[in-house]
Amino acid sequence: MTARPRQSWTAIAREVSRRISDGDWPAGALIPNEADLAQEFGCARATVSRALRELADQGLLDRRRRAGTRVRELPERRARLDIPVMRQQVERRGARYGYLLLLREVLPPPSPVAATLALPQQVPALHLRALHNADEAPFLLEDRWINLRAVPDAETADFARENANEWLLRNVPLTTGELGLTACAAAPEEAELLNCAPGDALFQQDRITINDGERVTWVRSLYAPGYRMRLAL
Amino acid sequence: MTARPRQSWTAIAREVSRRISDGDWPAGALIPNEADLAQEFGCARATVSRALRELADQGLLDRRRRAGTRVRELPERRARLDIPVMRQQVERRGARYGYLLLLREVLPPPSPVAATLALPQQVPALHLRALHNADEAPFLLEDRWINLRAVPDAETADFARENANEWLLRNVPLTTGELGLTACAAAPEEAELLNCAPGDALFQQDRITINDGERVTWVRSLYAPGYRMRLAL
DNA sequence: TAGTGGTCTAGACCACCCA
DNA sequence: GGGTGGTCTAGACCACTAT
Incomplete structure (x- = not known):
């Protein structure tokens, strides 16, 4: 028995990003659901969820219940402005x-x-x-x-x-x-x-x-x- | 036995916001740690964590391991810019x-x-x-x-x-x-x-x-x- | 060194919404 | 109706860092 390494949500986010930028998952495509990805990556679904939520916050993915998670057609760029006093x-x-x-x-x-x-x-x-x-x-x-x-x-x-x-x-x-x-x-x-x-x-x-x-x-x-x-x- | 209602992280975030804006937790103050808040709100620590993380992302709190969570002295305003093509x-x-x-x-x-x-x-x-x-x-x-x-x-x-x-x-x-x-x-x-x-x-x-x-x-x-x-x- | 937040897990239930 | 993401729980271990 080899213990599988613990997955981190950042690693999963990076891997998903890679698949998008490499074209494995082209723009507009539906990606596997959380449960399947969790199995593939050998981690809990919550971990996948955290990773995908982060990418969705960045404007890279579109997530909807029942409809699943899609790669955004034109990833929207988002910029953050910190306004100091x-x-x-x-x-x-x-x-x-x-x-x-x-x-x-x-x-x-x-x-x-x-x-x-x-x-x-x-x-x-x-x-x-x-x-x-x-x-x-x-x-x-x-x-x-x-x-x-x-x-x-x-x-x-x-x-x-x-x-x-x-x-x-x-x-x-x-x-x-x-x-x-x-x-x-x-x-x-x-x-x-x-x-x-x-x-x-x-x-x-x-x-x-x-x-x-x-x-x-x-x-x-x-x-x-x-x-x-x-x-x- | 009365079942306690399920807490949501948004409700906790709102309550924490309220305590800050009402001055219960003044600027610069250390707030209770996650475990204590979880007990107070009657929920899992992860739920409190999610709520506080969101407020920290908004620039309202400063969180550091070991040092705890503080109310920001001057809450930094943050604005988000969505850049469409x-x-x-x-x-x-x-x-x-x-x-x-x-x-x-x-x-x-x-x-x-x-x-x-x-x-x-x-x-x-x-x-x-x-x-x-x-x-x-x-x-x-x-x-x-x-x-x-x-x-x-x-x-x-x-x-x-x-x-x-x-x-x-x-x-x-x-x-x-x-x-x-x-x-x-x-x-x-x-x-x-x-x-x-x-x-x-x-x-x-x-x-x-x-x-x-x-x-x-x-x-x-x-x-x-x-x-x-x-x-x- | 000890206390804090950060994260992961396994499981569960729920809200939404497309078919 | 049923499949999807969204969230919550209880527990655990870890990483960081103030003291």
């Missing part, structure tokens, strides 16, 4: 972080913002404009609206001292949302604050944050020229 | 996809590209320039270098018919890599191809693709003005 983003560049609140007011937001926050017209919200600096140089200009119905405490928070991003992370830690990225030309006012020329190409990030179905905040961030966002593929 | 990206906008190869040549790449591809100087690589259209309007201009040492078959592929992205997906399906995003001003030549004005702000995406340690391709993509990339938070 601004302070870390600046400090990782070896610069000193600075923060300046430019504007704080409570008033009904313009209607596109009201719609995004799912607020009825004329309901006031908290409007903030702030500048994040790296070694005194402007790094990011943010224009933010906070839904005071979702986070009433924000009205009394001192956003001159703590930036809204970190305050929200502490007070509403569990959120989902959406990110929109685009390029835009610097408006004159923005150019002045970011210390660049009007019309310069800026990296713009719009973000809506949702907590348990409630729209918490909308923020438009403009990065100073030269900013580069990195994602791991 | 260009054809789907265009068709999802309800437009007809078009593709045009502008340039194909084999020659040693400029040194920054050579360095990125980890190629010695003077080693030729495949250089492609192509335009992707949406309903006849230019949508994306790509400038690509392919490492022929990594994928020799690319030299004989017909990139006038099939775009390099899809060809590579079929032939080198399993890759990792890195994505860089930034904003840039349109150069005159680029402006003409993208049908916009020189100096217009463009969304630029640089991508390096790695297969099993080998640098496969580097590509710089310029999107026509107005493009917006969306990520799920």
